[in-house]
Amino acid sequence: MSGIYWIASYPKSGNTWVRMVLRSLEQGGAPVRFDDDNAPWWDPSHRSRIGGISSSRFFFEDVLDIESSDLTEDEIETLRSAAILAWAESAGKPPIVKTHDAWLSSRGTPLFPPESTKGAVVIVRDPRDVAVSFANHSGISIDAAIARMADPDCRLARTSKKMGSQLAQWLPTWSGHVAGWLDAPVRRLLMRYEDMKADTPGVMAKIAAFLEFDTTSETVNKAVDAARFDRLQAEEVRSGFRERPAVSSRFFRRGVAGGWRDTLSRQQAERIEADHGAMMRRLGYETTT
Amino acid sequence: MNYYALCGLKVASVLPLPDLVSWAGDGRQADLSIRLDEVPELENPHTSRPLLQIADDGTCRFEMKAVAAYRVDPEGREIVIAPHMPADAPDIRVFLFGTVFAIVCFRRGLLPLHASVVRIGDKAVAFSGVSGAGKSTLAAMFLKRGYSILADDVAVTEVRDGTVMVQPAFPRLKLWRDAMDGLAFETEGLERARAQLEKFHMPVEAFAGEPLPLASVYYLEEAVDPRHEEMRTLLGIDAFRYMKTAVYRSKLGYNLLGSGPLFAMAGRVVGGVRSVILRRIRTLARAEEIVDLIARHETAG
Numbered sequence: 001m002s003g004i005y006w007i008a009s010y011p012k013s014g015n016t017w018v019r020m021v022l023r024s025l026e027q028g029g030a031p032v033r034f035d036d037d038n039a040p041w042w043d044p045s046h047r048s049r050i051g052g053i054s055s056s057r058f059f060f061e062d063v064l065d066i067e068s069s070d071l072t073e074d075e076i077e078t079l080r081s082a083a084i085l086a087w088a089e090s091a092g093k094p095p096i097v098k099t100h101d102a103w104l105s106s107r108g109t110p111l112f113p114p115e116s117t118k119g120a121v122v123i124v125r126d127p128r129d130v131a132v133s134f135a136n137h138s139g140i141s142i143d144a145a146i147a148r149m150a151d152p153d154c155r156l157a158r159t160s161k162k163m164g165s166q167l168a169q170w171l172p173t174w175s176g177h178v179a180g181w182l183d184a185p186v187r188r189l190l191m192r193y194e195d196m197k198a199d200t201p202g203v204m205a206k207i208a209a210f211l212e213f214d215t216t217s218e219t220v221n222k223a224v225d226a227a228r229f230d231r232l233q234a235e236e237v238r239s240g241f242r243e244r245p246a247v248s249s250r251f252f253r254r255g256v257a258g259g260w261r262d263t264l265s266r267q268q269a270e271r272i273e274a275d276h277g278a279m280m281r282r283l284g285y286e287t288t289t
Numbered sequence: 290m291n292y293y294a295l296c297g298l299k300v301a302s303v304l305p306l307p308d309l310v311s312w313a314g315d316g317r318q319a320d321l322s323i324r325l326d327e328v329p330e331l332e333n334p335h336t337s338r339p340l341l342q343i344a345d346d347g348t349c350r351f352e353m354k355a356v357a358a359y360r361v362d363p364e365g366r367e368i369v370i371a372p373h374m375p376a377d378a379p380d381i382r383v384f385l386f387g388t389v390f391a392i393v394c395f396r397r398g399l400l401p402l403h404a405s406v407v408r409i410g411d412k413a414v415a416f417s418g419v420s421g422a423g424k425s426t427l428a429a430m431f432l433k434r435g436y437s438i439l440a441d442d443v444a445v446t447e448v449r450d451g452t453v454m455v456q457p458a459f460p461r462l463k464l465w466r467d468a469m470d471g472l473a474f475e476t477e478g479l480e481r482a483r484a485q486l487e488k489f490h491m492p493v494e495a496f497a498g499e500p501l502p503l504a505s506v507y508y509l510e511e512a513v514d515p516r517h518e519e520m521r522t523l524l525g526i527d528a529f530r531y532m533k534t535a536v537y538r539s540k541l542g543y544n545l546l547g548s549g550p551l552f553a554m555a556g557r558v559v560g561g562v563r564s565v566i567l568r569r570i571r572t573l574a575r576a577e578e579i580v581d582l583i584a585r586h587e588t589a590g
Contacts, residue, residue, distance in 0.1 A: 058419065062540045065341045065351070069420040070383050072485040075354075082339040164421065 003118030004088050005096045005211050006054070008103075010149075010177045011156065012133035013125035014193040015098050017255070020227040021204050022096060023050050025215060029222025032232065034239045041095075042087055054084070054099035054112075055156075055166040063087050068167060076167055077105050081113055088116035096211055100156060103180035106170040114185055121207055122181045125193035126285050127174050127276050128260035128269055136253055142268055149174040150275040175279035192283065194257040200224045229255035292319070295390075296399070296445035296456035297500060304376055308386070308490065309459045310498065321366060321393060323385075328358035328371035336544055341388075343544065349392050357381045359389045365396025379480050379490065386459075390443065391538045395545045400446045400554045401537035404506065405462075406439040406455050407431040409587045413439055413455040413501040417535040418509035423571060426468040427509065429491075430576040433472055437495035438462065443537050446503060446558050453503040453561040460496035464489055471573035504587060505563040506535065512568045519568050520582065528564035529556060 009015040020032045026048055041051035042059045052059070057068050060076070063083040068076060105111040127149060135145035148154050148171075156169040171177065182190065189210040196203045205220045225231075233252045260269065273280065273287045280287055293300040293309035300309065301319035331350050334342035342350045347363030357380075358371040368389060372381055394401040404415040405428035416424045428438050440458035447454050466487040469476050474491060482488040508531050512518045523531055532555045536542055542551045565586070569579065 057421075061420070064339050065388050065538055065541045066353075066384075067387055067420055069488070070387060070482065070486075072483060074485075078354075079339065086339045165419070 002088070002091060002094045004084070004091065004112075004116055005094055005118050006112065006120040007096060007098045007123065008120050008181050009100065009123040009125075010130060010171075010174055011100050012130050012137055013123050014196055015100070015123055016251070017196070017227065017229075017232070018121065018123060018191075018204075018207060019050055019096075019098055020232060021200075021223050022208070022211070022213075023048065024226040025204070025208060025213060025219060025223035026050060029219050029226055032227050032235060034235055041097075042091075044090070044092065049093055049096050051095050051097040053166065054097050054101055055169045057165055057167050059083070059087070060167060073168060077107070077111075077170070080167065081105075081109075081111055084111075085113045085116045088113075094118050094212065100171070101169045102172050102177050103184040106153070110184070117186045119187035119189070119210065120181060120184065121189045121191060121210060122178075123191050123193060123196075124178055124283055126257070126260070127280065128264055128272050129193075129257060130174065131268070131272060132260050132263045133253065137251075142264065146268060146271055146275070149272070152176060173275070175276045178279055178283070197257045294457075294498075295321070296394075296440075296458050297447070298397075304370065304381075306382060306385075308382060308461045310496070321368065323368045323370065325376060326369045326371065328352075328360045328369055338544075341541070341544075347396070347545075349545070351384070351388055351392070353384050356384060359385065361389060361392045361396065363396065365393040368393065380483050383482050386443065388538060388541065391541055392545065394445055394537075395542050395551075398554075399456075400542075400558055402444045402446055402506070402535050402558075403442070403537040404444040404535060405441045406444045406503075408437045408439060408497040408501060409504070409584060411501065412504035412587070413497075414504055414583070414587055415444055415455065415506045416509055417506055417531075419534075422509040422511065424509060425462050425464055426472075426573070427579065429462055429464060429468060429472055429474070430580050432462070432493060432495060433576070434580050435495070437497040438493055439497045439501065448554075448557045448561060451561060453558050454500045455503045456500050457496065457498050460493045462491045462493055464491055468573070472576065503558075503562050505565055506532070507565045507567045507583065508535065510566065510568040512570050515570060517568060518570060519566065520586070521566050523564040523566055528559050531564055531566070532556075532559040 007015050007018055024030055024032050039046040042062060060080060060083050061068050063086055064079055101111050103110060131142055131145045131149060135142045150173055152172050154171040156171045191203055191207065201220050201224050204224055205217060208215050208220060229252065236252050269288060277287055291302050291305055292312035293306055294312050295309055298320040299312050299317060300321045300323065302323035303325060304323055328350060331342040331344045331348065335345045336343040340351055349361045350358065352358040355373050357373055360369040374380060391401050402415060402417060404417040405424040406413050406415045407428055416427045418424055425441050428441055432438060439455055441462045445456045463482055466476060469489060476489050479489040479491055482490060533539060536555055
């Protein structure tokens with residue numbers, strides 16, 4: 001088994017950006033296209049190492065030979081590990097898969113069997129910026145986003161009636177989510193969104209090396225340029241982006257670090273710091289209180 | 290013993306299958322028999338997937354924990370079920386009519402499509418799409434407008450003398466509560482597909498019980514933006530690419546038949562029908578408009 005590399009993060013933390021740079025990097029710095037995949041990413045005929053999201057409903061159904069809409073939430077949670085393990089056994093060159101799942105499932109067992117995991121790039125972002133972006137992405141108020149980030153038992157893409165392209169993902173608090181991945185017994189590379197912004201080529205080169213890309217700094221520079229935020233925005237206008245939720249007008253919205261300063265009220269910032277101060281300090285985010 | 294008709298097959302089952310219509314045809318031997326017995330794991334399977342084992346001789350075993358284990362013989366003539374819950378529980382039929390029946394189809398050279406099918410005029414029209422795309426809901430909208438249905442969720446196709454035929458499955462729709470509420474169908478007293486799911490088995494009176502030629506397959510896709518809504522006929526390789534996605538449990542078909550025979554079957558079907566992509570914003574409020582649009586498109590040929 002070659003094992004899977006996870007790009008793990010809480011939602012709205014830069015996960016997709018990293019994936020887009022890697023896609024370009026894999027093709028020697030070529031322009032990023034959202035609609036150029038013919039074979040599904042879990043299929044052996046998919047040439048790229050870079051896959052979609054771990055919570056894909058169609059990945060689950062294909063690997064398990066079953067309709068997810070016939071299953072209960074408990075059955076799905078149990079079977080997701082089985083699907084990941086079975087796929088890891090058959091996958092070729094170590095695939096790279098995005099995930100917003102917590103390391104542990106809601107019942108406290110690892111969702112990702114450690115033996116199927118080769119490593120994890122863990123991406124974190126200042127939770128004050130996450131709150132603003134998460135609110136926009138989910139079509140909820142900033143206060144509601146802050147409340148979700150403090151809710152130890154939240155579900156992402158949970159729906160009892162309408163089936164989306166993703167399975168429900170258990171989402172603990174923002175701090176709990178980060179802590180779970182930082183404590184996971186796997187090889188790991190921790191990266192901050194803010195550092196990616198400040199020195200994109202430097203950080204992306206480290207990520208590429210961790211993920212066993214054989215590349216040069218020149219190609220990394222080209223890939224970083226190809227996945228520039230304004231280019232991703234333009235590509236979203238051109239072809240749409242399938243992970244954009246219906247409630248949000250754009251997936252690639254702003255892409256800045258520290259934007260919370262002109263968006264959050266003082267009370268909102270303080271609430272996030274009260275909820276997540278310990279983890280923020282552990283990651284080197286300055287708190288105002 | 291109970292005798293039923295299912296997609297053109299005569300089924301003899303010790304397990305009552307209330308979803309199916311009773312066999313009204315000739316006294317021939319059953320095409321498919323269903324019985325209850327132990328279903329131990331296969332020894333040295335040729336293929337082992339998380340829920341499915343395939344033996345060298347082609348025998349398949351599928352197991353859903355806490356529901357049932359199922360075994361299908363290599364010719365798709367017999368299903369043995371080992372229930373892990375009361376044998377009359379609907380859960381057992383959910384997987385029987387899903388993955389297990391798909392195995393039977395592939396083994397018998399029938400191509401199962403992930404589609405719901407209605408009758409428009411003297412033709413069958415199929416709505417395909419991923420789980421949640423709105424196949425059953427669209428079929429229910431047609432039902433509401435006086436049309437009859439041939440199949441829900443899984444539709445069995447067969448090419449006869451160059452004509453693609455759809456076999457009638459059974460008179461039942463599987464619908465989520467929000468679709469039933471939105472279309473003003475009563476959920477009271479209906480069986481749930483699974484005890485924990487808000488998904489109901491709704492018996493249907495308007496059932497087209499005879500095979501019909503398949504005129505069109507509509508591929509349902511969700512538009513997130515009104516600008517991306519469209520209805521467009523697919524041609525050539527595009528139509529074939531969509532048909533491959535419409536094969537019910539295509540990965541299973543690939544594992545049982547290999548890609549050559551599977552895609553040859555899909556190719557014969559796609560060659561005999563019109564393929565249409567229907568991308569729209571999901572909304573029950575536009576049921577009338579969508580039914581009219583498709584009915585007009587079909588009667589205009």
